[in-house]
Amino acid sequence: MPIFPRKRRRPQRYSSGSEPHTPSCPKLHYRKMYFEACDVLLGELQNRFESKTTLAVVSMEKALIKAANNQDFESEMKEVEKSCFSKDINFLNIESNFNFFMVQ
Numbered sequence: 001m002p003i004f005p006r007k008r009r010r011p012q013r014y015s016s017g018s019e020p021h022t023p024s025c026p027k028l029h030y031r032k033m034y035f036e037a038c039d040v041l042l043g044e045l046q047n048r049f050e051s052k053t054t055l056a057v058v059s060m061e062k063a064l065i066k067a068a069n070n071q072d073f074e075s076e077m078k079e080v081e082k083s084c085f086s087k088d089i090n091f092l093n094i095e096s097n098f099n100f101f102m103v104q
Contacts, residue, residue, distance in 0.1 A: 004029060056083030067098035 004026040023029040048054070056079065063076035081091060 053084060056080055056085055059083070060085075064098070073098070 007022060023032070059076045059079040063073040063080065066073035066076065077091065077094075080086070080089065
């Protein structure tokens with residue numbers, strides 16, 4: 001069973017005259033902390049996986065899958081060309097390499 005933290009009084013100079021809200025049981029106190037931590041974690045995960053670098057890698061993966069399935073992959077390649085990897089990839093040579101993945 002969780003233990004409720006000690007109730008502390010605010011210094012008089014910071015007090016506005018009314019008592020601050022205190023949860024009635026330890027479960028409510030720790031529930032608030034739990035949901036705050038979950039919100040922070042979800043926000044950080046979204047930031048990490050929706051970055052420009054990650055989106056460029058996902059576009060490259062989609063282009064490879066479409067090339068393997070004999071589908072048009074031009075839109076994905078255009079997204080990769082706009083990304084931070086545009087200087088690292090030889091786009092003239094890559095389409096000929098994608099032909100290797102195409103299923104006959």
